[in-house]
Amino acid sequence: MTSENLIKYTQLFINNEFVDSVNKKTFPTLNPASGQKIADVAEAEKEDVNKAVDAAKAAFSRNSEWRKLDASARGRLINKLADLLERDITQLAKLETLDNGKPVGDSEFDIQCSIDTLRYYAGYSDKIHGNTIPADGDCISLTRKEPVGVVGQIIPWNYPIMMLAWKWGPALAAGCTMVLKPAEQTPLTALAVAALAREAGFPKGVINVVPGFGPTAGVPLALHNDVNKIAFTGSTEVGKQIMAYSGQSNLKRVSLELGGKSPLVIFNDANLDEAVEIAHGAIFNNHGQNCCAGSRTFVQSGIYDAFVKKAVEKATNRKVGDPFGDGVQQGPQIDKASLDKILRLVESGKREGAKLETGGAQIGNNGYFVQPTVFSNVTDDMTIAKEEIFGPVQCILKFETLGEVIERANNTQYGLASGIITKDINTALVFAQSVQAGSVWVNCYDYITPQTPFGGYKMSGIGREMGAESLEGYLETKTISIKMPGKL
Template identity: 60%
Template sequence: MAPEIKYTKLFIDNEWVDAKSGKTFETYNPHDGSVIAKVAEGDKEDIDLAVAAAKRAFHRNSEWRLMDASKRGEILRKFSDLIERDQKYLAELESYNNGMVLAHAKTFIGGAVGMVRYLASCADKVTGETIPSDGEVFSYTLRQPIGVCGLILPWNGPIYIFVSKVTTALAAGCTVVVKPAEQTPLTALALAALLAEAGLPKGVLNVVNGFGPGAGSSLTHHSDVAKVSFTGSVEVGKLIQQASGNSNLKRVTLELGGKSPLIIMNDADLNVAVPYAANAVFFHQGQICIAASRLFVQSGIYDKFVEAAVKYAQSIKVGNPTDPTHRTDLRLTRK
């Protein structure tokens, strides 16, 4: 059965709201192309509202920024507990909207719980340094939250990337505006609801669904956004760097797709090398930033490797991601 779709609106200033334009867009199940739901389509006006809410939450006697760091950690630990409580629903929703094999989605969410707990523990451990200097001076560093962060998510690992970006910024005392990938907005909205349930103050987290040229571009060009974190293509990463320079020289963190090679030498053990290569190439259908997009195989083992790799690839089942007979052994360790 399909999971219940609980949230399809924008989340701004701790309220679920329609897009100002009234527009929606369809989100799909990639397994069969069926429409899952219509989701509010945010644009520049909605981004402006979300950024304003995040700015108020950061600058005006900020409950979040001025909160004891240990208290921020407690709220984030509560968030991890809620993810763990709802992990079955979140895994099903991720698989339904993203196409991820359900068994893998459960693994990713287990990792997300651990990541949130780790980052929550870091909230009260952000320290500065005293620096030896010549003369009668006292030199030190003080690390402080930067302000409003614009966080742009990829479609291939929505839950895991949401928690890595959002929890890091929140633990530091920043406020955030999240722009999910238009292909996979549903789990970001579900996680926003859990953060609100955990006790996150008003305006600290905002989620605006929409498309890159509208919502995404408006976020990266916004002069009240102090930092942008983007995971996606090299082409869009270049545009974000340009937007930073053309607006307010906001800080930018980019995780961009690469062309990772895997090299197989003549002395490789095929019993290890073939499954390892399958993990690198086929895990999550190859739609993952660390996937090996090229294989270089030394000539002495080439024919045997290709034969074994073809046989292994043919054993991987393609179909409904909720099918429990899908192979789940692609994450291997050397024996």
């Protein structure tokens, strides 16, 4: 697939204009299916971030066009952006696949989910309100919800447009202004959607996009004293740094959606074929590049051997190749660093005694393709059972009892998601109440909608994306108390 007619925007987007970076620097974005350069993109650094924050700050000023808009008018603008995404979904999906490597049908699905997310928050724009409070004394007290102000947003490369929608939807509904840093591996669709936001009619400075690298663009954004909140999705390691930057600057609010090592627990009474299907999707969807992937597959001993056999067959038949090709289920990993990490962890699994049932190697020499991989006889102390692989590697562990598997599922620094497959509602309820995870999926996996809050326990993050809860991270609560007159 060529980039002809797909790439229209490679500059920074600041104050509703596409501009070169101050130092005129650029960086290449690569096609992970070939390793070849797609385009050179303007590289933001501190001075560019400052300009973007200044534009967002001006757009948030008390008498700005954005602040004067009715809440319902904000909703209409968000819906207009969703309309434009829907209009351009085919071209955007091709651009997403070119830059990210996922099958083009998956890109279309992601964009449709993004449209749904924007529409959900568009509907919330005029439904954000405070309360009246029966306070003691002779005052009437009430609360008012107000936007936090300028928001810095840093998103990953695995779901570029979807993560953008998860961040923009609640921030725009709340009335904030934004500076977004997309991942350096996948900057192209964020710039394309920024152009659509301008076409939709968002005022100058409300939305700004500054492609660049973490140390030179992300860090200045996180440290900026005029940024009132940072919303970050990415690794736990970087999430810790984001927290530290908040303390070093203005104690800005922080929301973090971080890593995971999520358990999917399958009991003897499960429908075997259905369980294999759910578990396969839980780890192999998006090439395993999914923070909530079911990367620890716990299978009860009574069906363990039969499950492994069917899981291996399904992984072996998974079609890997050109993400624009018919019937392709898995394209390349995002870059060489990810490829090398996956292969290193595969080697550790073999070395530490897990049984490699299928896969485990790179496919070809062009691009970053990995064979769908299945390990059996995995134990909790193995590196592949503890580290986030972020690739198409299924690790199947055996368990005996509910109590045992709950303890083992919780024996991790992470707590993003979890799943259970069983016909016994009591087993499902005990597990759901006991597992330390932000999401519990029963007889399904990765069920995320705009209405359902998503986020993690422990080192998987702080705060929630999606649902009404995500709005709270973009709002301040102001209490107003009014003294009543004495006797009339």
